[in-house]
Amino acid sequence: xxxxxxxxxxxxxxxxxxxxxxxxxxxxxxxxxxxxxxxxxxxxxxxxxxxxxxxxxxxxxxxxxxxxxxxxxxxxxxxxxxxxxxxxxxxxxxxxxxxxxxxxxxxxxxxxxxxxxxxxxxxxxxxxxxxxxxxxxxxxxxxxxxxxxxxxxxxxxxxxxxxxxxxxxxxxxxxxxxxxxxxxxxxxxxxxxxxxxxxxxxxxxxxxxxxxxxxxxxxxxxxxxxxxxxxxxxxxxxxxxxxxxxxxxxxxxxxxxxxxxxxxxxxxxxxxxxxxxxxxxxxxxxxxxxxxxxxxxx
Amino acid sequence: xxxxxxxxxxxxxxxxxxxxxxxxxxxxxxxxxxxxxxxxxxxxxxxxxxxxxxxxxxxxxxxxxxxxxxxxxxxxxxxxxxxxxxxxxxxxxxxxxxxxxxxxxxxxxxxxxxxxxxxxxxxxxxxxxxxxxxxxxxxxxxxxxxxxxxxxxxxxxxxxxxxxxxxxxxxxxxxxxxxxxxxxxxxxxxxxxxxxxxxxxxxxxxxxxxxxxxxxxxxxxxxxxxxxxxxxxxxxxxxxxxxxxxxxxxxxxxxxxxxx
Numbered sequence: 001x002x003x004x005x006x007x008x009x010x011x012x013x014x015x016x017x018x019x020x021x022x023x024x025x026x027x028x029x030x031x032x033x034x035x036x037x038x039x040x041x042x043x044x045x046x047x048x049x050x051x052x053x054x055x056x057x058x059x060x061x062x063x064x065x066x067x068x069x070x071x072x073x074x075x076x077x078x079x080x081x082x083x084x085x086x087x088x089x090x091x092x093x094x095x096x097x098x099x100x101x102x103x104x105x106x107x108x109x110x111x112x113x114x115x116x117x118x119x120x121x122x123x124x125x126x127x128x129x130x131x132x133x134x135x136x137x138x139x140x141x142x143x144x145x146x147x148x149x150x151x152x153x154x155x156x157x158x159x160x161x162x163x164x165x166x167x168x169x170x171x172x173x174x175x176x177x178x179x180x181x182x183x184x185x186x187x188x189x190x191x192x193x194x195x196x197x198x199x200x201x202x203x204x205x206x207x208x209x210x211x212x213x214x215x216x217x218x219x220x221x222x223x224x225x226x227x228x229x230x231x232x233x234x235x236x237x238x239x240x241x242x243x244x245x246x247x248x249x250x251x252x253x254x255x256x257x258x259x260x261x262x263x264x265x266x267x268x269x270x271x272x273x274x275x276x277x278x279x280x281x282x283x284x285x286x287x288x289x290x291x292x293x294x295x296x297x298x
Numbered sequence: 299x300x301x302x303x304x305x306x307x308x309x310x311x312x313x314x315x316x317x318x319x320x321x322x323x324x325x326x327x328x329x330x331x332x333x334x335x336x337x338x339x340x341x342x343x344x345x346x347x348x349x350x351x352x353x354x355x356x357x358x359x360x361x362x363x364x365x366x367x368x369x370x371x372x373x374x375x376x377x378x379x380x381x382x383x384x385x386x387x388x389x390x391x392x393x394x395x396x397x398x399x400x401x402x403x404x405x406x407x408x409x410x411x412x413x414x415x416x417x418x419x420x421x422x423x424x425x426x427x428x429x430x431x432x433x434x435x436x437x438x439x440x441x442x443x444x445x446x447x448x449x450x451x452x453x454x455x456x457x458x459x460x461x462x463x464x465x466x467x468x469x470x471x472x473x474x475x476x477x478x479x480x481x482x483x484x485x486x487x488x489x490x491x492x493x494x495x496x497x498x499x500x501x502x503x504x505x506x507x508x509x510x511x512x513x514x515x516x517x518x519x520x521x522x523x524x525x526x527x528x529x530x531x532x533x534x535x536x537x538x539x540x541x542x543x544x545x546x547x548x549x550x551x552x553x554x555x556x557x558x
Binding site: 047050051052176177179180182183185186187189190192193194195196197198200201235239240241243 | 346349350351370371372373374375376378380382385387388389390391392395399400402403407408409410411451455
């Protein structure tokens with residue numbers, strides 16, 4: 001990408017090259033990948049759960065990732081260990097929610113999933129609270145707090161090497177099932193009557209969206225609003241059909257989080273936590289969309 | 299028995315406990331069956347059970363003499379077109395996009411709609427006289443227009459059997475007449491049609507047979523003139539009516555005594 005912009009590594013001083021290749025470059029790509037992942041997962045979930053107010057953590061992926069990361073910090077694991085715990089925690093939380101909801105035989109699977117997600121999310125949050133209470137207030141508690149606020153400050157090439165292929169892989173089921181996702185937004189009964197195997201499609205989409213969200217959260221911490229707000233903006237631009245919505249959420253999500261992360265770095269003398277800034281920008285933007293008329297927004 | 303398009307045999311249906319039992323009827327290609335019954339009588343549940351959207355508690359459904367219990371949703375969707383009671387949904391798809399979703403069963407899970415799919419969907423819109431609505435927002439069209447579009451979507455499915463749940467419920471008088479005429483036309487092209495309604499007269503307008511679902515039983519199945527009588531209307535709906543012949547007497551209307 002940089003060579004395409006006419007920048008050759010030989011033409012810049014050694015220090016600048018290091019900054020570009022080791023620090024800024026990975027962070028830029030990281031911000032774009034995290035934004036694209038959260039936004040496209042949010043767009044897929046909003047269709048799947050027939051609700052434009054759903055965000056990617058509806059099934060507990062963020063709570064699980066948070067508990068994993070906080071446990072990693074509590075056990076004084078190295079950074080890579082904390083990220084691995086977080087990733088595993090996110091996947092495990094959604095797997096648990098999915099297993100519980102599937103074990104209960106009821107009429108409305110979607111409602112069951114969402115309710116189970118809320119309940120298990122609350123349980124995991126209490127686990128996070130307990131670990132914060134038990135953590136060493138000198139070293140561990142600040143680290144936990146910073147993690148929960150979200151940041152890409154320590155994002156490096158190793159993170160990129162894991163995040164990029166994971167997000168791209170997780171995008172595959174969403175891209176393949178883009179036409180089926182439109183039908184899923186009509187509800188299970190109508191989708192079934194139109195010939196869609198709702199359990200298979202839902203399983204594949206949840207797997208993809210969870211994988212990319214867990215990978216994103218593991219490297220960035222909790223970054224809210226992107227997965228809720230960006231799909232709304234994308235839907236305003238290209239409508240709800242997922243074949244157009246998916247590429248638009250990827251592009252907008254990447255651009256949005258890159259802009260916010262750049263602002264987080266540059267606004268103050270100290271870097272502002274990413275999750276705080278997305279909320280500060282996201283809230284008024286969302287209220288503006290609401291004020292523009294409920295239906296126009298989705 | 300004749301090789302029927304659709305055969306329902308001793309079907310028990312309901313969510314958990316049976317609200318209807320021993321329901322049997324058969325429908326040949328080209329026939330229209332009108333399903334009547336009071337509110338909450340289980341018409342919708344019966345139709346959904348026939349479609350396989352709700353598991354049957356007992357009995358079976360056959361299409362061309364084949365038990366469909368083990369059919370995949372896709373195979374069912376190629377046999378049955380379903381027009382649900384209209385609900386607005388959440389997202390602003392265009393009417394054309396919504397009708398195009400009727401083609402889902404005709405292609406693989408990963409495939410985009412083909413040119414043929416779009417042609418069939420457009421033809422279905424045109425058949426219902428709503429081609430002009432194609433680019434309109436699904437959330438902003440009227441309930442009646444949405445109902446017509448749902449019928450168009452079921453036509454785009456190119457099914458052998460069409461199942462409609464109160465297809466005229468949201469329609470103005472003109473559109474009610476048009477939809478019933480359309481059902482008759484579709485039966486003429488070889489489709490088997492089942493529709494639920496609250497208006498007994500509609501049976502005379504387009505149905506070959508009427509089925510009265512009362513207290514969980516389908517005791518009365520037969521030609522409209524045999525089934526829709528003052529006695530049955532009193533028994534099922536609890537109102538006193540005259541069933542009055544109109545014109546040559548083939549069509550009748552139900553006139554409540556209280557209106558006289």
